[in-house]
Amino acid sequence: xxxxxxxxxxxxxxxxxxxxxxxxxxxxxxxxxxxxxxxxxxxxxxxxxxxxxxxxxxxxxxxxxxxxxxxxxxxxxxxxxxxxxxxxxxxxxxxxxxxxxxxxxxxxxxxxxxxxxxxxxxxxxxxxxxxxxxxxxxxxxxxxxxxxxxxxxxxxxxxxxxxxxxxxxxxxxxxxxxxxxxxxxxxxxxxxxxxxxxxxxxxxxxxxxxxxxxxxxxxxxxxxxxxxxxxxxxxxxxxxxxxxxxxxxxxxxxxxxxxxxxxxxxxxxxxxxxxxxxxxxxxxxxxxxxxxxxxxxxxxxxxxxxxxxxxxxxxxxxxxxxxxxxxxxxxxxxxxxxxxxxxxxxxxxxxxxxxxxxxxxxxxxxxxxxxxxxxxxxxxxxxxxxxxxxxxxxxxxxxxxxxxxxxxxxxxxxxxxxxxxxxxxxxxxxxxxxxxxxxxxxxxxxxxxxxxxxxxxxxxxxxxxxxxxxxxxxxxxxxx
Amino acid sequence: xxxxxxxxxxxxxxxxxxxxxxxxxxxxxxxxxxxxxxxxxxxxxxxxxxxxxxxxxxxxxxxxxxxxxxxxxxxxxxxxxxxxxxxxxxxxxxxxxxxxxxxxxxxxxxxxxxxxxxxxxxxxxxxxxxxxxxxxxxxxxxxxxxxxxxxxxxxxxxxxxxxxxxxxxxxxxxxxxxxxxxxxxxxxxxxxxxxxxxxxxxxxxxxxxxxxxxxxxxxxxxxxxxxxxxxxxxxxxxxxxxxxxxxxxxxxxxxxxxxxxxxxxxxxxxxxxxxxxxxxxxxxxxxxxxxxxxxxxxxxxxxxxxxxxxxxxxxxxxxxxxxxxxxxxxxxxxxxxxxxxxxxxxxxxxxxxxxxxxxxxxxxxxxxxxxxxxxxxxxxxxxxxxxxxxxxxxxxxxxxxxxxxxxxxxxxxxxxxxxxxxxxxxxxxxxxxxxxxxxxxxxxxxxxxxxxxxxxxxxxxxxxxxxxxxxxxxxxxxxx
Numbered sequence: 001x002x003x004x005x006x007x008x009x010x011x012x013x014x015x016x017x018x019x020x021x022x023x024x025x026x027x028x029x030x031x032x033x034x035x036x037x038x039x040x041x042x043x044x045x046x047x048x049x050x051x052x053x054x055x056x057x058x059x060x061x062x063x064x065x066x067x068x069x070x071x072x073x074x075x076x077x078x079x080x081x082x083x084x085x086x087x088x089x090x091x092x093x094x095x096x097x098x099x100x101x102x103x104x105x106x107x108x109x110x111x112x113x114x115x116x117x118x119x120x121x122x123x124x125x126x127x128x129x130x131x132x133x134x135x136x137x138x139x140x141x142x143x144x145x146x147x148x149x150x151x152x153x154x155x156x157x158x159x160x161x162x163x164x165x166x167x168x169x170x171x172x173x174x175x176x177x178x179x180x181x182x183x184x185x186x187x188x189x190x191x192x193x194x195x196x197x198x199x200x201x202x203x204x205x206x207x208x209x210x211x212x213x214x215x216x217x218x219x220x221x222x223x224x225x226x227x228x229x230x231x232x233x234x235x236x237x238x239x240x241x242x243x244x245x246x247x248x249x250x251x252x253x254x255x256x257x258x259x260x261x262x263x264x265x266x267x268x269x270x271x272x273x274x275x276x277x278x279x280x281x282x283x284x285x286x287x288x289x290x291x292x293x294x295x296x297x298x299x300x301x302x303x304x305x306x307x308x309x310x311x312x313x314x315x316x317x318x319x320x321x322x323x324x325x326x327x328x329x330x331x332x333x334x335x336x337x338x339x340x341x342x343x344x345x346x347x348x349x350x351x352x353x354x355x356x357x358x359x360x361x362x363x364x365x366x367x368x369x370x371x372x373x374x375x376x377x378x379x380x381x382x383x384x385x386x387x388x389x390x391x392x393x394x395x396x397x398x399x400x401x402x403x404x405x406x407x408x409x410x411x412x413x414x415x416x417x418x419x420x421x422x423x424x425x426x427x428x429x430x431x432x433x434x435x436x437x438x439x440x441x442x443x444x445x446x447x448x449x450x451x452x453x454x455x456x457x458x459x460x461x462x463x464x465x466x467x468x469x470x471x472x473x474x475x476x477x478x479x480x
Numbered sequence: 481x482x483x484x485x486x487x488x489x490x491x492x493x494x495x496x497x498x499x500x501x502x503x504x505x506x507x508x509x510x511x512x513x514x515x516x517x518x519x520x521x522x523x524x525x526x527x528x529x530x531x532x533x534x535x536x537x538x539x540x541x542x543x544x545x546x547x548x549x550x551x552x553x554x555x556x557x558x559x560x561x562x563x564x565x566x567x568x569x570x571x572x573x574x575x576x577x578x579x580x581x582x583x584x585x586x587x588x589x590x591x592x593x594x595x596x597x598x599x600x601x602x603x604x605x606x607x608x609x610x611x612x613x614x615x616x617x618x619x620x621x622x623x624x625x626x627x628x629x630x631x632x633x634x635x636x637x638x639x640x641x642x643x644x645x646x647x648x649x650x651x652x653x654x655x656x657x658x659x660x661x662x663x664x665x666x667x668x669x670x671x672x673x674x675x676x677x678x679x680x681x682x683x684x685x686x687x688x689x690x691x692x693x694x695x696x697x698x699x700x701x702x703x704x705x706x707x708x709x710x711x712x713x714x715x716x717x718x719x720x721x722x723x724x725x726x727x728x729x730x731x732x733x734x735x736x737x738x739x740x741x742x743x744x745x746x747x748x749x750x751x752x753x754x755x756x757x758x759x760x761x762x763x764x765x766x767x768x769x770x771x772x773x774x775x776x777x778x779x780x781x782x783x784x785x786x787x788x789x790x791x792x793x794x795x796x797x798x799x800x801x802x803x804x805x806x807x808x809x810x811x812x813x814x815x816x817x818x819x820x821x822x823x824x825x826x827x828x829x830x831x832x833x834x835x836x837x838x839x840x841x842x843x844x845x846x847x848x849x850x851x852x853x854x855x856x857x858x859x860x861x862x863x864x865x866x867x868x869x870x871x872x873x874x875x876x877x878x879x880x881x882x883x884x885x886x887x888x889x890x891x892x893x894x895x896x897x898x899x900x901x902x903x904x905x906x907x908x909x910x911x912x913x914x915x916x917x918x919x920x921x922x923x924x925x926x927x928x929x930x931x932x933x934x935x936x937x938x939x940x941x942x943x944x945x946x947x948x949x950x951x952x953x954x955x956x957x958x959x960x
Binding site: 070 | 518519527528602608614623
């Protein structure tokens with residue numbers, strides 16, 4: 001671990017703070033390949049927790065994991081025109097295998113619709129083969145030309161992509177909403193990040209989709225971050241890749257499809273939303289370590305008894321299924337250890353010194369509030385269990401209050417610009433639905449429509465840009 | 481599922497049988513990219529079981545999962561000369577990102593030593609940072625020019641690669657053996673495939689290693705299959721990538737390193753070893769489905785009662801943690817279902833018809849022996865549990881007997897060639913240790929040294945090739 005704590009304050013230079021926390025807490029490191037990163041064990045453990053939760057949810061609903069090649073022939077990408085336009089500018093191309101130049105260059109998958117659906121057309125024959133619901137966890141490459149940022153924008157990242165094919169549009173619509181709400185549950189109840197959900201405007205939808213739904217939140221610097229998407233692909237790809245089935249009516253039909261994904265960027269969001277000037281704050285439900293125990297040795301007083309007692313406590317907590325570290329290293333001082341484990345965001349610290357030993361107690365410190373309290377030995381397991389839940393709940397509540405504070409209804413374009421400059425965040429504003437007004441806002445302010453809420457609030461005032469009759473109230477923001 | 485069963489007999493055309501079983505049982509499919517495959521859900525589920533077991537074992541011993549970029553700059557590969565020679569002929573190269581031609585082409589990882597150890601040199605400072613024990617699950621690309629084969633040789637495959645750095649050579653040696661024995665446990669006790677273990681000869685070792693250990697088995701066609709490797713890398717890479725630490729003696733030292741891996745080829749081995757003329761036979765411990773329940777409806781007699789009873793049985797078995805499919809589809813006959821689930825290798829089938837219902841029993845059929853027996857309703861859970869263990873044990877015993885039958889001690893080079901032509905398999909033969917004799921055997925017979933057993937049997941006869949004093953008895957075979 002690093003020898004020094006975080007030196008930049010979160011509210012002074014958010015961007016610097018973010019990078020420093022990640023590097024010092026050893027969540028990630030810059031790779032010696034431009035635009036790429038290394039996901040180190042403490043961050044990968046969070047990803048594994050996300051995988052565990054998502055796998056449980058998708059398997060319980062009949063989705064099955066699979067693995068498709070990461071190489072996609074250029075001709076496949078070209079088949080769906082919008083899709084090709086959308087993705088080729090950021091495709092990495094394989095042109096040589098060994099000493100041989102390939103006849104057709106191969107894309108490293110920027111997403112897998114095309115190669116998967118080429119197979120769907122072979123596998124799907126009859127209505128009995130539907131719904132087809134698969135998922136894969138894999139690496140994805142998008143050759144970013146913009147500045148990259150650890151976890152949020154790198155040329156390679158990890159994700160999960162669900163792909164389904166259905167008999168009816170209604171079924172596909174249901175699947176889209178199921179995935180979106182599944183993600184909302186994972187992000188809110190495990191990562192403790194509140195989100196807003198809704199559909200994207202046409203200009204922001206997935207290349208080739210009928211429509212895209214998304215979950216978004218606001219980061220502490222006022223910028224929105226897209227946390228996941230779920231697309232209704234309609235029959236666009238089915239027609240291009242000829243994914244047809246014979247229905248119960250004995251007729252040929254094209255399938256209705258969906259795709260949906262979340263990425264390792266979620267880890268970046270977790271760091272941003274919860275971290276503080278001491279470093280990370282890990283939501284207990286995804287924390288790689290729940291409890292760290294630090295023996296406080298004072299001139300060797302009762303050293304053996306303290307060592308024995310801390311081991312015993314660690315054992316008891318482990319037997320409850322918790323992840324516990326007993327940091328009994330001699331080469332570091334307790335103070336140094338406190339700083340290091342705070343930097344790493346471990347939810348609960350337990351301290352035990354000679355005086356505690358005598359009084360049959362320990363001191364428990366919460367990472368989220370830094371509150372300290374003595375706890376009787378017999379009460380440790382129940383207190384830890386209660387505190388982990390309290391910390392999880394408190395982190396979500398705090399984040400919800402922040403999100404609310406950063407969501408502002410604006411009535412005029414002037415107010416829109418003023419609030420955007422002053423604090424960023426979500427700007428709820430009326431919109432006539434035209435691409436022109438949307439483009440004007442983007443060009444003049446850098447803000448885009450992040451989501452159009454599902455529950456349409458019929459606006460009483462006109463479009464914030466053109467003043468014409470508004471179709472709906474939408475969430476604007478500058479975004480990552 | 482496919483409409484027809486396996487049409488090729490395993491002992492008639494093994495290679496055809498293998499492909500037919502895989503395609504019809506829907507374990508995999510050829511991808512529309514040359515040399516690549518799609519791992520379909522039933523096979524991916526086996527991979528997930530392997531991941532679960534291996535993860536449990538590596539985490540319990542302090543290894544942590546991580547993720548490194550799949551792009552490796554050419555200069556990195558070039559740093560270790562042997563390594564570069566060994567891998568570049570089969571590297572896929574990225575030369576373009578979007579519209580831009582890259583200044584330095586990037587290799588898609590054929591293995592990750594070089595990019596990982598470049599980071600180790602940054603992360604390892606003192607003996608306190610050691611041992612460093614990490615692992616990653618990822619995709620790997622080797623641009624094969626030989627004919628590819630589903631699961632066994634494809635241009636992209638999935639694997640796990642463990643990488644460790646240690647203070648002493650002894651520690652690294654211990655780690656190498658730990659990984660090898662961990663793999664032996666997984667392959668023998670989960671996949672039910674018996675293996676022999678030992679070191680590789682120098683000509684067969686990993687490019688850049690001090691020595692390589694491996695586990696190998698014999699497939700039904702008499703060819704050996706390498707099932708996993710564990711390398712002692714010595715200090716070769718440490719010197720090239722400058723991975724140094726300050727010891728407790730305050731001096732600089734290079735670390736000692738290991739790397740080890742298993743791949744999705746294990747799934748191919750499982751299919752080959754256990755499958756029969758009806759299709760797959762899944763070892764219960766890795767089977768995606770443990771039990772399939774088929775209601776037998778005869779002219780609708782007792783249809784509702786049978787439906788209710790099969791549901792009840794499914795529920796009870798699921799509550800025991802088993803994976804159960806109740807195949808109550810109306811559109812297929814029981815006979816068709818029997819064939820399909822046998823094709824898919826589900827270990828246990830439960831049938832329930834009107835007569836069974838009346839007698840308060842079911843019929844249980846084992847996939848491995850095809851034995852049928854009536855079982856009283858109350859005894860179903862305990863019988864299923866017992867049978868799953870029996871099937872697992874029986875599959876390993878049978879495979880052990882086959883391996884033993886396919887392992888022959890040969891005394892002369894003539895006998896060596898005769899047995900190799902007649903039945904293949906492992907040929908235990910004396911070897912003087914020279915690369916010349918090894919090369920001669922390879923050139924003249926196609927057989928290579930698969931492993932040199934750890935327990936050296938001091939041979940009383942001379943080298944099978946040159947007649948000079950033998951150093952040891954080794955396992956030769958033709959191999960995949």
